[in-house]
Amino acid sequence: MFNIEKIQEALEIVVTQFPLALWETIYVTLLATFFATLIGLPLGVLLVIGKKDGIKPLPNWLNNFIDLFINVLRSIPFLILMILVFPLTRLIVGTTVGTVASIVPLVIASFPFIARLVESSLKEVDPNVIEMAQSIGASPLQIVTKVMLPEAYPSLLQNLTIATTTILGYSAMSGIIGGGGLGKIAINYGYYRYKYLIMLFAVIVLVLLVQVFQSVGSLLAAKSDKRLK
Amino acid sequence: MVANRQVWMLSMIQISNLSKIYNNEVEAIKDISLNIDEGDIYGIIGLSGAGKSTLVRCINLLERPTGGTIKIDGVDLTMLNEKQLREKRKEISMIFQSFNLLNQKNCLDNVCLPLTISKINKKDAEKKALELLDIVGIKDKAYAYPSQLSGGQQQRVAIARALATNPKVLLCDEATSSLDPTTTSSILQLLKDINQKFNITIIIITHQMSVVESICKHVAILDDGIVAEKGEVSSVFSNPQSLAAKRLVFPEGYDDKLITSNEGVRFIRVVFDGDIATNKPLVASMAVEVNVVASIVYASTKSIGGVTYGSLLLSVENDDQIVKTALDYFTRNEVSAKEVFLNV
Numbered sequence: 323m324f325n326i327e328k329i330q331e332a333l334e335i336v337v338t339q340f341p342l343a344l345w346e347t348i349y350v351t352l353l354a355t356f357f358a359t360l361i362g363l364p365l366g367v368l369l370v371i372g373k374k375d376g377i378k379p380l381p382n383w384l385n386n387f388i389d390l391f392i393n394v395l396r397s398i399p400f401l402i403l404m405i406l407v408f409p410l411t412r413l414i415v416g417t418t419v420g421t422v423a424s425i426v427p428l429v430i431a432s433f434p435f436i437a438r439l440v441e442s443s444l445k446e447v448d449p450n451v452i453e454m455a456q457s458i459g460a461s462p463l464q465i466v467t468k469v470m471l472p473e474a475y476p477s478l479l480q481n482l483t484i485a486t487t488t489i490l491g492y493s494a495m496s497g498i499i500g501g502g503g504l505g506k507i508a509i510n511y512g513y514y515r516y517k518y519l520i521m522l523f524a525v526i527v528l529v530l531l532v533q534v535f536q537s538v539g540s541l542l543a544a545k546s547d548k549r550l551k
Numbered sequence: 552m553v554a555n556r557q558v559w560m561l562s563m564i565q566i567s568n569l570s571k572i573y574n575n576e577v578e579a580i581k582d583i584s585l586n587i588d589e590g591d592i593y594g595i596i597g598l599s600g601a602g603k604s605t606l607v608r609c610i611n612l613l614e615r616p617t618g619g620t621i622k623i624d625g626v627d628l629t630m631l632n633e634k635q636l637r638e639k640r641k642e643i644s645m646i647f648q649s650f651n652l653l654n655q656k657n658c659l660d661n662v663c664l665p666l667t668i669s670k671i672n673k674k675d676a677e678k679k680a681l682e683l684l685d686i687v688g689i690k691d692k693a694y695a696y697p698s699q700l701s702g703g704q705q706q707r708v709a710i711a712r713a714l715a716t717n718p719k720v721l722l723c724d725e726a727t728s729s730l731d732p733t734t735t736s737s738i739l740q741l742l743k744d745i746n747q748k749f750n751i752t753i754i755i756i757t758h759q760m761s762v763v764e765s766i767c768k769h770v771a772i773l774d775d776g777i778v779a780e781k782g783e784v785s786s787v788f789s790n791p792q793s794l795a796a797k798r799l800v801f802p803e804g805y806d807d808k809l810i811t812s813n814e815g816v817r818f819i820r821v822v823f824d825g826d827i828a829t830n831k832p833l834v835a836s837m838a839v840e841v842n843v844v845a846s847i848v849y850a851s852t853k854s855i856g857g858v859t860y861g862s863l864l865l866s867v868e869n870d871d872q873i874v875k876t877a878l879d880y881f882t883r884n885e886v887s888a889k890e891v892f893l894n895v
Contacts, residue, residue, distance in 0.1 A: 451651050458712075459640035
């Protein structure tokens with residue numbers, strides 16, 4: 323399987339198709355992370371401040387509803403979710419096939435995950451510091467924006483890095499519904515046309531990409547943390 | 552005329568019949584009434600579980616009392632809505648045992664926090680914050696992060712932050728409990744200076760008698776959710792009436808047997824507050840120099856860097872002249888000593 327001819331063929335595909343695929347993977351991942359954070363961050367904040375002993379308690383039924391909603395979305399396998407959200411995708415993008423269309427299921431699949439990550443980051447903020455903020459007359463919104471989010475910043479950055487790499491993994495799966503990127507190459511050549519070598523190259527690039535995202539994210543998180551220096 | 556009299560009668564803080572019951576069963580504080588005058592330094596002391604933390608959190612309504620009222624400068628806090636309460640809290644600052652600084656912000660930004668919350672622009676806020684950091688003596692640490700500071704320095708930042716909104720009242724919740732004795736006395740000195748400079752009414756919550764003795768004018772002793780005793784510090788500690796007060800004078804635990812076994816003697820309490828450096832064995836030399844023999848009933852002192860902190864409880868013969876000689880002896884040696892009446 324690894325004869326010269328096959329390697330040459332594989333390399334040719336790497337050179338001609340990989341640059342575009344790499345770019346598609348990166349932009350789909352980053353855009354999906356961005357939109358998922360846009361929904362997941364406020365939801366995560368609500369999960370923490372809305373608790374009974376939180377700074378802005380919400381009615382019990384609403385807390386339970388948000389909790390259930392997130393758990394339900396998180397328990398649907400991504401492969402099935404992609405197909406389930408077709409109507410929504412068509413509504414937003416106009417089509418259910420293609421690279422841009424794959425962003426919709428990615429966002430739907432990952433914002434509940436991000437909400438949970440944000441929840442765990444915000445829970446780490448020292449309750450004494452929140453009490454201090456209340457004692458100086460800060461409103462709930464001010465406590466969130468001026469105390470909780472800044473204090474949780476390094477942890478949020480670390481968790482968003484995890485989310486980004488997870489979304490990168492999901493984005494490779496979206497090759498099945500015609501989403502572009504490295505996942506599509508891996509599936510089209512490796513699964514449908516038995517060209518394992520090309521699939522192997524695509525996987526190597528994906529692994530490297532995860533490494534880069536993770537290292538950059540961890541580095542930024544560590545650099546931004548002002549504790550224990 | 553009537554209006555004048557009302558102004559004259561107004562305390563800075565009026566706590567009336569305050570109670571707090573958790574979950575309809577645990578009574579943390581019961582029917583507490585206290586009046587605290589403007590410019591006072593008022594100590595609230597008690598063992599852990601006495602309800603001190605609940606009481607102090609009721610004063611700025613971080614805990615909503617289940618009964619009674621709190622008036623600060625004439626305004627009943629329990630009648631305010633959320634927004635009015637937030638505004639009022641800007642007049643009631645608080646410092647904490649764990650300092651509660653934002654770890655991700657430098658000292659300057661920490662001090663600016665109450666000002667940005669009050670929507671004061673950044674430039675004015677920073678100017679004011681620098682002035683305050685100067686007052687608490689750590690202007691040079693303005694751009695350092697809390698993790699780079701010692702506990703005492705962090706508490707100074709917290710004090711600067713507490714002063715940012717020009718409060719009328721400063722609540723100190725075990726503010727020195729996590730500090731060593733030397734740092735404790737410097738922070739207490741700072742609180743005293745601030746009290747005089749800005750005429751801020753200070754409430755000090757503590758379990759340490761030395762804290763109350765060194766800066767408070769008045770004290771209330773809290774025991775199991777009620778005020779067991781209150782009054783001027785010197786009279787409460789030299790003539791404790793309640794069991795709770797006696798327990799505090801004997802930090803290791805008050806015991807009736809101790810008193811009966813000491814019948815026919817009188818007690819003198821000697822306090823070392825770190826003001827003087829003494830290596831002199833005072834009790835022994837008192838016997839040699841003025842011929843007063845004292846036995847040590849209770850002692851809790853430590854020497855740190857040649858300075859002694861703590862207290863001694865001595866018993867001497869029941870004789871006015873001997874007690875006077877002993878008190879004079881300690882006064883001459885610049886150690887504060889008072890007779891304590893413990894006999895039931």
